[in-house]
Amino acid sequence: MKEIKIKTKDLILYYGAKMALNSISLDIPEKEVTAFIGPSGCGKSTFLRTLNRMNDLIPNVKITGEVLVDGLNIYDKQIDVVNLRKKVGMVFQKSNPFTKSIFENVAYGPKINGINNRKKLEEIVETSLKKAFIWEEVKDRLHDSAMGLSGGQQQRMCIARALAVEPEIILMDEPASALDPISTAKIEELIFELKKHYTIVIVTHNMQQAARVSDLTAFFYLGELIEFGKTRKIFTTPDKKQTEEYITGRFG
């Protein structure tokens, strides 16, 4: 078994008076792909966003319990949330390029971190775009607006942008849900490649996708973690009846 990268203990999250996550305890191993599945509103995206504290931005959210990244509780008062987010990158459901050039998009993170040397930035941009399998498509138009890219290209550029700050963990919130099958296949191929170096947590609606790309799968329902285990087992011989019913398409 690989080392545990992220560990949550009794994580409870309230939106105002409504409990959105009920006591989630989960171990996510290093350099593997962990998928969160479940019907809409089950809390899987909310849970993902607790892992880099993106829920901090939403008013009236109350969180108890612990999230340990490399053994440190990220909700501890001494934790610098900015450093945390450099370590835990995120790719969003809807590709969200800045209205800047492709180069400036990818260089955004490094620049924030104080890298201003042009040569160094060019290097980072090139490696990041190569890692995200999009370099060949954009190398001749790095200084064109990122808004001119196709949806799939934008999403891969956003992955490159996340890689440019050299995170250790990448959270993906339904990264392919708005893409066509060919772009989706490219993203999945990319995830497969990235897990050699990064710990990946992916939320997906698409069960085939979870089965294809992930090593471990967690099934959420109504804010509870119903079942968590090896993807192969979850999809073939789940322990819980609810998991089986969801996976075979009987509800959700």
Place this chain on the structure above:
Amino acid sequence: MSRKKAITGGLFVGLTAFSAFLIIAVIIILLVVIIIGGKDTFSWEFLTAFPEDGMMKGGIFPAIYGTALLVVIMSVAAVPFGTITAIYLTEYAHEKSILAQTIRFAVRTLATVPSIIFGLFGLGFFIKFVGSGMDDVFLGGQLKWGQPNILWASLTMALLTLPVVIVSVEEAIRTVPREMREASLALGATKWETIRRIVIPGSRSGIMTGTILAVSRGAGEVAPILFTGAAYYLATLPTSLSDQFMNLGYHIYIMATQSANVDQTLPIQFATTMVLLMLTFILNLTAVIIRSRLRRKAK
């Protein structure tokens, strides 16, 4: 019965059409009268020359120059201040907090205060309080800042146009999508870095619209500068912030009410009005174009 209803209905349609037509007619009549009255006087020379013969002849260059200077100084004060306020309201203040609601209430109130009140406030606050205070403290009571000048007039005008800037910038800031802010924060940017690198650049056109609308408002208002800096006639252009200045709107008022021979200066009045109208029309049109582009982008 139904016949009666049809007649009432028809009358109402006629009434609405008439009202709409009336508005268009008023604008057309206004423009036609002004253009006919001013077209013979309006020339390149009129725009670039000083008034002559006790302002019975010559051009209106000092009034154009003074108006331009007024709106520039006004913008330098109102745009950064208004932008920062808008950023505070949208990014930092909690929507429901008492402070934010108080600020919003103040902004709305400021926008409805009659402009002459701003003039009186400028006289009382900037000239009598700040200006005289500066004279007492720095110049041993010698009169320099405690009298009307272009600085106090510009600052008074800035107060009047502040709500315009705040509202435009706020609207623009709200069009910057949440996804883009989240992307920035997820890359390890702080809130301030996100505002500086994503939110403000994304609101540039809104800041510009606000500026143009403020300038167009400031160029046309007379009441706020009546007591705070506008001059009847000056032989030289203002060269210091403590100088008085001539102004297009004020010039029209002077020519129409204080001139030695009002009938004789009528063509100058028309031509000056034409210049002022053209100026504000062009500015407003530019603002409308930028704003409509911005709104399309927001959708």
